[in-house]
Structures are given as C-alpha cells and as structure tokens.
Amino acid sequence: MILGCPGCKLVGCGSAVPSLKVSNDDLAKLVETNDEWISTRTGIRNRRIISGTESLVGLAAEAARKALEMAEVNPDDLDLVLLCSSTSENLFGSGSGFRNVLVMGAQAISRFTDWTDRGTCILFGDAAGAVLLQWWMQKFWALGILTKFHSY
Numbered sequence: 001m002i003l004g005c006p007g008c009k010l011v012g013c014g015s016a017v018p019s020l021k022v023s024n025d026d027l028a029k030l031v032e033t034n035d036e037w038i039s040t041r042t043g044i045r046n047r048r049i050i051s052g053t054e055s056l057v058g059l060a061a062e063a064a065r066k067a068l069e070m071a072e073v074n075p076d077d078l079d080l081v082l083l084c085s086s087t088s089e090n091l092f093g094s095g096s097g098f099r100n101v102l103v104m105g106a107q108a109i110s111r112f113t114d115w116t117d118r119g120t121c122i123l124f125g126d127a128a129g130a131v132l133l134q135w136w137m138q139k140f141w142a143l144g145i146l147t148k149f150h151s152y
Helices: 024-028 035-042 056-071
Strands: 002-016 020-023 046-049 080-084 100-108 126-141
Touching (some): 002 056, 046 126, 056 100, 056 126
Antiparallel strands (some): 020 046, 100 126
16 A cells, blocks of 8 residues: 655755955954964865955755756746844745745854954854755555654
C-alpha cells in the first residue's frame, strides 16, 4: 500500500554578498591587529560589507531571484515571503497553508559595527541567502504499520 505524508521540500536556493571585500589586513589599518591574530582566533580572513548604493533589501532580492530561478518558480506563484534578519529593512510576512514559501535570511551588521573595536570588527560581514520551500506529498510504502513521520 502506498500512503502519502504531507510536508515540504527544498526546491531552490540562492545567495548574495556585497561587492566590498574587507580583509584582515584592511582591518589592521583601523585597529591594532593583524591577519594572523584574527584568522587563528576566528578562521575569518575576509568579510563582505554593504557600501555605496547596495542595500540589505537588494541582497535579499538577489538571493531570492536565484532561489526562484533554481526552483523554476515564478514570483507571482509565491504564497508567502519571509525575511529573517536582526538588521532588516522592514520586510516581513506571515500566514499559513501556503504551497510556495520563500524564506530569506539577510544581515547588514556592518552598519552597527564599531570599526575601532578590534574585539568585534573582525567578526562581522554582510550577506543574504534564500531558499524556496514547496508543499509536497511524500509517498512511502507502509507494511501494515502506520507511522507518522516528522522532519526536524
């Protein structure tokens, strides 16, 4: 017997980073530090920072466009768009019962970074990512025992 279990599947993903690349050597010009000190403690050698005409919304939109293209889903077919960020620019969504859900994460923490504080300026950069989740009925074989499956 074939049974169905409703859930969702990831059908597309995308990412975007700002054009400005700030290296550890660049930070060494601002605070007393060097590449070795930063990279041995954090593993970080470069970070991307929003500058000029770039925006958090622009990064999120680029990541979303790439996720939609990979999934071959038209933006008009989206039921819900969620942007998760501690530095958002007032994008949000809510609801339930959707077939196509675009989930984005975006950060522009460089806006709040103290570039004179060696303990924090070495850690942060800006970027965005997106995934498209789609309602899906997973079919599976049941051998006399009905079990409810969950994704974690």
